Amino acid sequence: MNDAQQRPKAEPLSPNQPPHFYRGGAAIAAFRGLPVLDDHRPEDWVASATARFGTAGTGLSVLAEGTRLADAVRGDPYGWLGGEHVARFGHSTALLVKLLDAGQRLPVHCHPSDDFARTHLSAACGKTEAWLVLGTTGERPRVWAGFRDDVDEAMAYRWVSEQDGAALLGALNEIPVRTGDALVIPAGLPHAIGEGVFVLELQQPSDLSLTLEWLDFLDTAEQAHLGIGFERALAALDRSAWDNDRLATLLTRRESGSLLADAADDFFRADRLSGGATVEPGFAVIVVLGGSGTLHTDNGAPLPLARGTTVVVPHAAGPARLSGLDGALDVIACRPPTVPNPGETVS
Incomplete structure (x- = not known):
């Protein structure tokens, strides 16, 4: 076998849809032209070298010959990523792409920053993400992001400890969305995706979610705070106010002709x-x-x-x-x- 044959090649990827706690998946099946697997496969992890939190391999993409992408990259980081990328990010692809179909409203949650993830969760990176809206259904497709007003620490802790989901959701900015819109979600920003919103998601390669509104979504509070307790987990939450001008630095409307706001540039x-x-x-x-x-x-x-x-x-x-x-x-x-x-x- 010559050198050209040994080098990694571009290849199509099959669906990679691990089961999840929330409903969805029909829009992904329609997009790919495939049958629906079941109604709790709402995320397709594309080119994933990232495993689901707390698992050894769930969520990892598998290449055509049966090798996990993560193993292939570790085996030939320069071939997959290039020397300049390896010098900055090591063996990490520095990217996870998902197709996400919200068959129900997602709970209010946030993601840790790099510093928080390294310090408190022994993780390589946190999770800033962005959504590009591929399609919507229903009369009021919408997402929520950022508190409208400053929220003090005691109030945030009370909402979470009492699982006052109505208060949490009601405190966020509600943002109507259409196909072609996009929104960057910085680490720490509380957010939720509404039912009927189908997005292409770009994110840092981690699976760290601090689920503020976990009752009726997750089985235990332990899953929601990733084992570190809500008192520590809430230190990752951005409790500051996001007015329209501030939100505009994250939001791109389809008529602008642009994809992602500049806030994405350091991440993807x-x-x-x-x-x-x-x-x-x-x-x-x-x-x-x-x-x-x-x-x-x-x-x-x-x-x-x-x-x-x-x-x-x-x-x-x-x-x-x-x-x-x-x-x-x-x-x-x-x-x-x-x-x-x-x-x-x-x-």
């Missing part, structure tokens, strides 16, 4: 592309929203693309060139954050 990238575009060499996850075409790389056979196709592209594949049939191809390219040039400060 997303570009909407069509036939004729090229994705520069590097680890990438391609999600096809519509049309059909082909993905061409320097290393491997051309791959057919159609709505619902998801492809992982390693650095060793070289530039990923998109060609669409009759020019009709609509793709989101999801990538880790840009690696700074030598000498550039990393924030």
Whole structure:
């Protein structure tokens, strides 16, 4: 076998939908053109090298030959990620992509920052995320994010200890959403996704959620605070007020022509592309929203693309060139954050 044959290649990924506590999954099945597995498979973890919290391997993506993506990356980090990426992030892909279909309203929750995750949860990173709305159903598709007013520590603790879900949800900004809108969710920001909202989610590669509203969603409070107790867990919560001007730094409406707000730049990238575009060499996850075409790389056979196709592209594949049939191809390219040039400060 020659060197070109040994290098990792771009390849399509099958659905990877671990069971979850909340309902959903029909929109994912329709998007991929597959039958519904059951009504508690609301998340498709795409190109996942991240395991579900508290498990050894649930949620990890498996490549065509049966190798876990996480193992493949550890075995050839330079081939999968490139030298500059490895110098900054080590063997981590620095990205997890999901398709998420909220078949019911999700509970109010937040995610820890990098510092909190390392200090209190012995984790490599926290979880900032972003949602790109792919579709909605129902009369009032909406999400919630950030407290409207400052919330003091005692009040937050009372809401959580008494499981006053109505107070928690009622204190958040309610945001109507449409297909094409996007919202960045920084670590610490309390949030929830409403029933009928189907999103493409980009996030840091962790599965750390502090579930403030756990009653009627999770089995135990232990699951909600990840074993550290709510007194410690609530230190991760952003209790500050988010008015409309502040929220505008996170929200992108479809008519703007942009995908993600600048708040995402330190964590991940997303570009909407069509036939004729090229994705520069590097680890990438391609999600096809519509049309059909082909993905061409320097290393491997051309791959057919159609709505619902998801492809992982390693650095060793070289530039990923998109060609669409009759020019009709609509793709989101999801990538880790840009690696700074030598000498550039990393924030």
